[in-house]
């Protein structure tokens with residue numbers, strides 16, 4: 001069946017640019033066709049949509065209940081002033097932490113299903129977002145490594161991942177809660193995740209993962225680093241150079257993503273709507 005929009009795959013094992021549609025105006029059949037494309041490509045990029053906030057939230061809700069509606073991912077404070085990189089406040093440290101490959105909310109009891117992410121203001125240099133396909137990464141492992149990782153799990157923690165870049169957040173602030181530090185107990189997740197809709201296996205790794213039970217700390221750290229280094233390589237990576245008005249939706253159940261550095265004397269204002277994971281398939285172990 002031809003789709004009521006155009007899908008142009010990007011030059012990677014995943015990802016497509018989708019044009020010829022207005023996201024707020026999709027009828028039921030068009031949305032179902034789009035959902036099929038999302039499961040196939042895992043990352044859909046919609047240039048020049050310029051969604052209103054309520055339109056972004058409504059679009060995301062079609063994919064399931066939300067973990068949160070609208071989070072600013074930005075170096076601009078509410079009063080319009082810029083956060084200074086050298087001062088390294090908790091928000092800047094999170095922006096810096098995001099530069100490590102990760103999946104969202106894997107350190108929570110239920111990891112995220114996905115995100116709708118849009119660009120309002122973009123810097124002239126840098127600030128691209130990268131994604132990496134953990135389905136094709138798993139598929140590309142040799143048989144012995146596949147057999148090994150099948151049996152393993154890892155703890156996930158935001159205190160761990162931020163600690164690795166020297167960030168110990170100030171307790172009890174609004175940012176502490178908003179950025180996800182509160183109630184953060186390490187949760188255990190398998191290294192191989194089965195996608196609830198497609199049945200495909202993928203590597204569940206990233207910066208929040210640490211301390212594989214049964215391995216010595218150094219061996220665990222080394223394996224997790226080797227897996228990320230192997231996984232996040234062409235043709236499994238794609239970086240998007242944003243223009244204001246662009247919208248993407250990614251599948252957090254089979255992709256990693258990363259922020260990239262930008263000139264922090266310029267403004268970057270992005271909006272993140274996080275789709276909640278299904279407690280049946282995105283819950284941590286135990």
Ligand code: OGA
Nearest residue numbers: 073098128129258259272
């Ligand atoms: C996020 C994230 C990357 C970026 O919002 O979860 O990792 O490019 N963002 O800002």
Ligand code: MN
Nearest residue numbers: 098103104257
């Ligand atoms: Mn993220």
